[in-house]
Amino acid sequence: MPSSxxxxxxxxxxxxxxxxxxxxxxxxxxxxxxxxxxxxEDGRVTLLSDVIHTQLEEHAPYQGVVPEIAARAHAEIADKxxxxxxxxxxxxxxxxxxVAATSGPGLIGGVLVGMMTGKAIAQAAGKxxxxxxxxxxxxxxxxxxxxxxxxxxxxxxxxxxxxxLEVRGLGDYKRLGSTIxxxxxEAFDKTAKLLGLGFPGGPAVxxxxxxxxxxxxxFPRPLMNRPGLDMSFAGLKTAxxxxxxxxxxxxxxxxxxxASFQAAVCDVLAGKAQRALEGxxxxxxxxxxxxxxxxxxxxxxxxxxxxTEAAAFGGLLVAPPLRHCTDNAAMIALVGAERMAAGLVDxxxxxxxxxxxxxxxxxxxxxxxxxxxxxxxxxxA
Numbered sequence: 109m110p111s112s113x114x115x116x117x118x119x120x121x122x123x124x125x126x127x128x129x130x131x132x133x134x135x136x137x138x139x140x141x142x143x144x145x146x147x148x149e150d151g152r153v154t155l156l157s158d159v160i161h162t163q164l165e166e167h168a169p170y171q172g173v174v175p176e177i178a179a180r181a182h183a184e185i186a187d188k189x190x191x192x193x194x195x196x197x198x199x200x201x202x203x204x205x206x207v208a209a210t211s212g213p214g215l216i217g218g219v220l221v222g223m224m225t226g227k228a229i230a231q232a233a234g235k236x237x238x239x240x241x242x243x244x245x246x247x248x249x250x251x252x253x254x255x256x257x258x259x260x261x262x263x264x265x266x267x268x269x270x271x272x273l274e275v276r277g278l279g280d281y282k283r284l285g286s287t288i289x290x291x292x293x294e295a296f297d298k299t300a301k302l303l304g305l306g307f308p309g310g311p312a313v314x315x316x317x318x319x320x321x322x323x324x325x326x327f328p329r330p331l332m333n334r335p336g337l338d339m340s341f342a343g344l345k346t347a348x349x350x351x352x353x354x355x356x357x358x359x360x361x362x363x364x365x366x367a368s369f370q371a372a373v374c375d376v377l378a379g380k381a382q383r384a385l386e387g388x389x390x391x392x393x394x395x396x397x398x399x400x401x402x403x404x405x406x407x408x409x410x411x412x413x414x415x416t417e418a419a420a421f422g423g424l425l426v427a428p429p430l431r432h433c434t435d436n437a438a439m440i441a442l443v444g445a446e447r448m449a450a451g452l453v454d455x456x457x458x459x460x461x462x463x464x465x466x467x468x469x470x471x472x473x474x475x476x477x478x479x480x481x482x483x484x485x486x487x488x489a
Contacts, residue, residue: 121451121452121453121454122236122448122451122453122454123451124449124450124451125448125449125451126449128147128148128149129147129148129149129205129206129445129448129449130145130146130147130156130199130203130204130205131145131146131147131148131204131205131206131207131208131238131441131442131444131445131448132144132145132190132193132194132201132204132206132207132208132226132229132441133145133146133208133209133240133437133438133439133440133441133442133443133444134186134190134207134208134209134210134222134225134226134437134440135209135210135222135242135245135435135436135437135439135440136182136186136209136210136214136218136219136221136222136225137210137212137213137214137215137218137219137222137242137435138173138178138214138215138218138267138268138435139162139163139164139166139167139173139178139181139218139435140160140161140162140163140434140435140436141160141161141163141181141182141185141186141189141222142158142159142160142161142189142435142436142437142438142440143157143159143189143190143192143193143194143437144156144157144158144159144193144436144437144438144440144441145157145193145194145196145197145199145204145441146438146441146442146445147445148442148445148446148449151255153251153252153442153445155252155438156196156197156198156199157192157193157194157195157196157197158193158196158431158436158437158438159189159192159193159196159437160431160435160436160437161185161189163177163178163181164307164308166178166181167307168306168307170307171301171306171307172297172301172307173215175215175216175217175218176217178215178217178218179215179217179218179220179221182217182218182221182222183221186221186222186225187225190225190229193437201229201232201233201235202233204233204235205235205236205445205448206230206235206236206237206238206444206445206448206453207226207227207229207230207233207235207236207237207238207444208226208237208238208239208240208440208441208443208444208445209222209223209225209226209227209237209238209239209240209440210222210223210240210241210242210245210440211223211239211240211241211461211462211463211464211467212241212242212463212464212465212466212467213241213242213243213268213464213465213466213467214242214268214465215465216463216465219463219464219465220463223239223461223463227459230459231459236448236453236454236458237458237459237461238443238444238447238448238453238458239458239461240440240443240444241443241467241469242435242440242467243264243269243467243468243469244279244281244443244469245439245440245442245443246264246266246269246401246402246439247262247264247273247275247281247399247401247469248278248439248442248443248446249401249428249432249433249436249438249439249442250399250401250426250427250428251442251446252428252429252432252438252439252442253427253428253429253432256397256399256426257397258275258276258277258278258280259274259275259276259277259390259391260275260390260397260398260399260426261273261274261275261384261385261388261396261397261398261399262274262275262399262400262401263377263381263384263398263399263400263401263414264401264402265291265292265293265377265400265401265402265403265404265405265410266291266292266293266402266403266404266434266435267291267293267294267297267310267403267404268291268293268294269286269291269402270286270287270290270291270292270293270339270341270404271283271284271285271286271287272284272285272286272337272380272381272384273469273470274388275399278446278447278450278452279447279450279452281469281470282470282472283468283469283470284337284384284387285336285337285338285339285380285384286337286338286339287338287339287340287341288331288338288339288340289340289341289342290340290341290342290345291341292341292373292377292404293310293402293403293404294341295341295342295344295345295373296309296310296313296373296404297309297310298345299313299345299348299366299369300312300313302345302348302349302352303348303352303357303362303365303366304357305362305366310403310404310406310407313366313369313370314366314370314407314408314409316362316363316366316367317363317366317367317369317370317409318363318367319360319363319367320360320362320363320364320365320366320367320368321363321364321367321368322367322368322370322371323368323371324364324365324367324368325347325348325351325364325365325368325369326368327344327347327348327351327368327369327371327372328343328344328347328372329344329372329375329376329379330343330344330376331376332375332376332379336383337380337383337384339376339377339380341373341376344369344372344373344376348365348369351365352365370407370409370410371409373410374409374410374413375413377410377413377414378413378414378416378417381398381414381417381418382417382420385398385417385418385420385421385423386421395422395423395424396418396421396422396423396424397423397424397426398414398417398418398423398424398425398426399425399426399427400414400425400426400427401427401428401433402433403433403434403435404433405427405428405433406430406433406434411425411427
């Protein structure tokens with residue numbers, strides 16, 4: 109006879125909740141230490157506080173994010189950032205329904221700082237802790253700016269990630285294609301570094317591109333002739349480096365290089381977006397929603413190119429508010445609230461969750477990503 113005893117390996121989940129939920133979110137996966145308090149009521153989002161502390165000054169001398177420096181900076185400011193968010197929200201810890209923190213993917217030192225802070229608060233306040241996938245935060249971030257019903261097509265573009273996904277519902281994601289080397293944001297930052305534009309590179313390249321000629325240089329559009337939605341940007345970055353070395357970098361030449369590089373990125377993303385939209389079915393009679401999220405989603409040239417593609421299919425381009433394109437805690441709190449409302453939160457509080465340097469949204473892709481096994485063995489916080 110089958111045993112009537114519960115299986116200890118299967119978590120007991122909290123029931124779905126219809127009452128208002130107030131969640132503290134904490135984000136520390138890279139070079140932003142952030143905390144936010146969010147309230148979810150009847151599907152409506154109210155942001156009670158939203159504090160973001162950047163580490164630009166700490167990393168600028170190195171032209172990129174240094175993991176050890178990032179971890180120390182998170183440790184120094186995490187408690188103060190959370191305290192500021194709680195003060196701005198005007199509530200006490202007892203008023204919270206849960207605490208959510210990024211548990212991966214990201215720089216493991218920073219992720220551990222945010223997780224440990226969140227777990228300590230949750231345990232002290234007697235509230236459930238929700239381990240959040242940072243990518244799911246970006247995937248749901250458009251909902252911070254208004255209603256964005258499922259399903260929708262998602263292009264996630266940031267400093268460390270570049271992928272097309274089909275977002276079917278909360279926790280239901282299908283990866284359609286991704287970069288095989290550099291992410292878009294990484295390509296922007298590396299291009300800016302080799303051109304001597306400083307850090308962060310994305311905004312600097314975009315700014316100079318406005319006064320440049322996008323046709324001045326004939327840069328490659330990698331993988332455009334290959335079937336599927338996979339992308340590549342490392343070769344494009346190398347092409348910029350070679351062109352930059354040919355002649356002295358005058359101000360106009362710099363602007364032309366930036367404009368031509370940005371145009372190539374736009375063409376690749378738009379071309380792949382067209383393929384993705386061709387294969388996306390939102391359901392009979394439903395509007396196609398094409399979401400772009402992540403730090404690179406703040407680039408206006410890229411937004412315009414993607415908006416044109418969405419419109420060609422009678423669809424809408426949806427993006428988070430500019431403040432919530434880059435890493436932030438509001439999106440982490442939103443994931444925690446949405447998961448708690450849906451009954452997808454471990455009733456024990458998930459205090460045993462480990463930090464994951466790698467954590468694909470599409471869990472089925474784990475078998476295709478050998479490094480994912482390493483992520484599952486992330487240190488316990």
